Amino acid sequence: xxxxxxxxxxxxxxxxxxxxxxxxxxxxxxxxxxxxxxxxxxxxxxxxxxxxxxxxxxxxxxxxxxxxxxxxxxxxxxxxxxxxxxxxxxxxxxxxxxxxxxxxxxxxxxxxxxxxxxxxxxxxxxxxxxxxxxxxxxxxxxxxxxxxxxxxxxxxxxxxxxxxxxxxxxxxxxxxxxxxxxxxxxxxxxxxxxxxxxxxxxxxxxxxxxxxxxxxxxxxxxxxxxxxx
Amino acid sequence: xxxxxxxxxxxxxxxxxxxxxxxxxxxxxxxxxxxxxxxxxxxxxxxxxxxxxxxxxxxxxxxxxxxxxxxxxxxxxxxxxxxxxxxxxxxxxxxxxxxxxxxxxxxxxxxxxxxxxxxxxxxxxxxxxxxxxxxxxxxxxxxxxxxxxxxxxxxxxxxxxxxxxxxxxxxxxxxxxxxxxxxxxxxxxxxxxxxxxxxxxxxxxxxxxxxxxxxxxxxxxxxxxxxxx
DNA sequence: CGGGGACTTGAATCAGGTCAACCCCAGTGG
DNA sequence: CCACTGGGGTTGACCTGATTCAAGTCCCCG
Numbered sequence: 001x002x003x004x005x006x007x008x009x010x011x012x013x014x015x016x017x018x019x020x021x022x023x024x025x026x027x028x029x030x031x032x033x034x035x036x037x038x039x040x041x042x043x044x045x046x047x048x049x050x051x052x053x054x055x056x057x058x059x060x061x062x063x064x065x066x067x068x069x070x071x072x073x074x075x076x077x078x079x080x081x082x083x084x085x086x087x088x089x090x091x092x093x094x095x096x097x098x099x100x101x102x103x104x105x106x107x108x109x110x111x112x113x114x115x116x117x118x119x120x121x122x123x124x125x126x127x128x129x130x131x132x133x134x135x136x137x138x139x140x141x142x143x144x145x146x147x148x149x150x151x152x153x154x155x156x157x158x159x160x161x162x163x164x165x166x167x168x169x170x171x172x173x174x175x176x177x178x179x180x181x182x183x184x185x186x187x188x189x190x191x192x193x194x195x196x197x198x199x200x201x202x203x204x205x206x207x208x209x210x211x212x213x214x215x216x217x218x219x220x221x222x223x224x225x226x227x228x229x
Numbered sequence: 230x231x232x233x234x235x236x237x238x239x240x241x242x243x244x245x246x247x248x249x250x251x252x253x254x255x256x257x258x259x260x261x262x263x264x265x266x267x268x269x270x271x272x273x274x275x276x277x278x279x280x281x282x283x284x285x286x287x288x289x290x291x292x293x294x295x296x297x298x299x300x301x302x303x304x305x306x307x308x309x310x311x312x313x314x315x316x317x318x319x320x321x322x323x324x325x326x327x328x329x330x331x332x333x334x335x336x337x338x339x340x341x342x343x344x345x346x347x348x349x350x351x352x353x354x355x356x357x358x359x360x361x362x363x364x365x366x367x368x369x370x371x372x373x374x375x376x377x378x379x380x381x382x383x384x385x386x387x388x389x390x391x392x393x394x395x396x397x398x399x400x401x402x403x404x405x406x407x408x409x410x411x412x413x414x415x416x417x418x419x420x421x422x423x424x425x426x427x428x429x430x431x432x433x434x435x436x437x438x439x440x441x442x443x444x445x446x447x448x449x450x451x452x453x454x455x456x457x458x
Numbered sequence: 459c460g461g462g463g464a465c466t467t468g469a470a471t472c473a474g475g476t477c478a479a480c481c482c483c484a485g486t487g488g
Numbered sequence: 489c490c491a492c493t494g495g496g497g498t499t500g501a502c503c504t505g506a507t508t509c510a511a512g513t514c515c516c517c518g
Contacts, residue, residue, distance in 0.1 A: 070376065074458055078376045092368050121354070128350075128357040135361060139321050139368035142375055147299065147307045149378035150418030154506065181465065189379030194506060196466055213465060213514090229303050383474065410497065423474060425498055442482095442497060 026130035027088065031060060034116040038062065042103035044178075048089070051100045055093040057111050061085050064107030065178045068099040069186065079187035081141070082179060084168050090114075091131065092138045104178040149189045152229070157188040158198045159227045162208070166218060174217040181213075255359035256317065260289060263345040267291065271332035273407075277318070280329045284322040286340050290314050293336030294407045297328040298415065308416035310370070311408060313397050319343075320360065321367045333407040378418050381458070386417040387427045388456045391437070395447060403446040410442075 041063070042048070048059060051071055059066075066083040080099055083089055089101055089109075103109075121128040148160050161184060169175055177184075185192045199216075202208045207224055209217040218224060270293070271277070277288060280300055288295075295312040309328055312318055318330055318338075332338075350357040377389050390413060398404055406413075414421045428445075431437045436453055438446040447453060 070372075072376070072380070072458065076380060078379055080372055080375070092365055094362075094365060094369070098369065098372070121357075123354075125351040125354070125357060128354060128361070132357070132361040132364060133323075135364040135368055136321055136323060139364055139371055140323070140327060142368055142371040143299075143309055143327070146309070146371055146375040146378055147301070149375055150307055151301075151305060180463095191507060192465080193467085193508080197506095200466070229301065409495095420475060421497080422476085422499085426474095429498075 026124075026127050027134065030117055030120050030127055030130075031110060031112055034112045034120065036110050036112045038108065038110050041106040041108050044103060044105055046103045048101040048103065048109065049097050051097055053097050055090055055095060055097045056114055058091050058114055058117055059089040059101075059112075060110045061087050061089070062108040062110055065104045066101055066107055066109070067104050067179060067183055068101040070099050077186050079183055082165065082183075082187070084165075087168075088134060091134050104183075154188075154190055154194050154198050155201070156227060156229060157190060158184075158195060158202070159207075159224050161188055162216065162218065163221075163224055163228055173221075174211075174215070177214050177216060255353075255356050256363065259346055259349050259356055259359075260339060260341055263341045263349060265339050265341045267337065267339050270335040270337050273332060273334055275332045277330040277332065277338065278326045280326055282326050284319055284324060284326045285343055287320050287343055287346055288318040288330075288341075289339045290316050290318065291337040291339055294333045295330055295336055295338070296333050296408060296412055297330040299328050306415050307418075308412055311394065311397075311412075311416070313394075316397075317363060320363050333412075383419055383423050383427050384430070385456060385458060386419060387413075387424060387431065388436075388453050390417055391445065391447065392450075392453055392457055402450075403440075403444070406443045406445060 048066060049055075049057070061083050063085055065085075066087075066089060067079060068081050068083065068089065069077045069079040071077050082104075083101075090097060117127075117131070121131055148157055152160065165177070166172060166175055181192045181195050184190075185195045188195065190198075199208070199210065203210050207218075207220055207227075209219055211217065277295060278284075278286070290312050292314055294314075295316075295318060296308060297310050297312065297318065298306045298308040300306050311333075312330075319326060346356075346360070350360055377386055381389065394406070395401060395404055410421045410424050413419075414424045417424065419427075428437070428439065432439050436447075436449055436456075438448055440446065
């Protein structure tokens with residue numbers, strides 16, 4: 001299915017991208033050891049993998065951001081995660097990818113064959129453990145998210161999203177939001193209208209400042225933290 | 230919070246419980262090999278482990294059911310999962326348990342030291358893989374649940390719960406619900422009232438039959454499946 | 459300049475929460 | 489044996505907050 005774009009697209013990008021944090025290094029090493037290729041920057045909306053396709057590759061975001069979402073049979077979609085530089089994708093899949101993944105903004109990603117990773121893991125119990133930990137982390141993130149969806153109101157959801165996203169970016173006070181309001185809404189279980197309204201209210205309340213609709217500044221982090229509960 | 234009740238309550242139960250399904254056998258074997266102990270049947274509400282405690286053990290439900298939930302700082306709780314015979318608990322934890330776990334009805338559980346499991350897994354890449362797969366499954370269940378919480382209405386949530394629970398029990402048409410309405414509500418992100426009302430509506434619609442409040446019969450599985458979307 | 463997509467905002471609507479009353483039943487103690 | 493109590497459950501009336509419907513604005517790009 002997935003029209004994987006020409007895999008050896010060349011364009012020899014400098015191997016050291018700016019921002020990728022240095023943790024999770026068992027896996028980073030594996031990415032270095034296994035025949036990893038770096039794809040040219042992807043255009044916004046460009047597909048990385050497709051829900052239901054055989055999960056043959058694992059990816060890492062080097063630059064930019066990636067959205068992953070599931071398509072429901074009734075046509076709606078649920079955005080399960082936004083991935084930023086340093087994050088891995090596709091690790092938690094079984095045989096098939098359970099989500100679609102596509103680039104937001106001009107993302108750059110690295111690719112590793114799942115089979116290569118599995119081969120390395122069979123020999124290296126440390127790597128196996130690291131892979132396991134990645135899934136545990138994904139699970140815990142998902143549970144945290146479920147908790148927000150189950151019990152929190154619109155304001156809490158939006159604030160939780162902003163704080164969480166900021167944290168993953170290294171807690172900048174001002175940040176760029178590469179996703180649309182619709183993407184946020186589909187992530188938070190709200191409508192685009194409610195998200196928009198809520199952001200407006202946060203701004204008039206003086207908690208955030210929106211220089212433009214995609215550019216937000218967090219003003220009172222402590223107050224925001226308190227809203228998150 | 231909940232006082233731990235006398236741990237060695239005795240009452241030597243027959244070791245072969247009825248229902249535990251035979252899949253996931255790498256892990257079952259590990260349970261057999263590692264110094265596994267079987268606890269006497271637990272009374273309803275009896276604590277298995279506590280949120281925040283060091284995760285030294287992994288458990289398997291042999292009989293009955295177990296509820297696990299998280300306590301929020303504002304005092305509310307989110308029920309993350311109901312575990313039935315055959316299910317494992319505590320595998321997906323990091324260093325500490327992220328949830329409370331306690332027995333519903335008279336559950337029997339087996340216990341294995343985490344350290345023993347880790348030791349076995351370091352030597353046996355098949356077991357390591359099985360452990361990893363368990364976390365992946367937990368993750369996927371959590372994501373499915375998040376999807377329901379994000380987008381579905383009360384009816385869909387309750388129906389999804391009934392069908393899912395029935396599936397885990399081996400898809401019986403009639404089943405016993407060992408949890409309270411409050412437990413269901415805290416799992417589904419609803420109030421006890423809405424759960425109760427919804428069940429009543431499902432009954433008057435002829436989709437289920439409630440012999441008593443804890444005893445439900447699913448009448449039109451196909452219709453119910455359709456509601457689940 | 460004109461068109462379209464992303465975003466915002468107001469008014470009406472409705473699903474689920476809140477408040478409150480009530481039932482049912484198992485224990486318990488007089 | 490029965491009255492009392494308390495927890496679980498059901499149900500109605502009302503209220504609130506998010507969705508829906510419907511305009512509108514902003515801005516990028518041709």
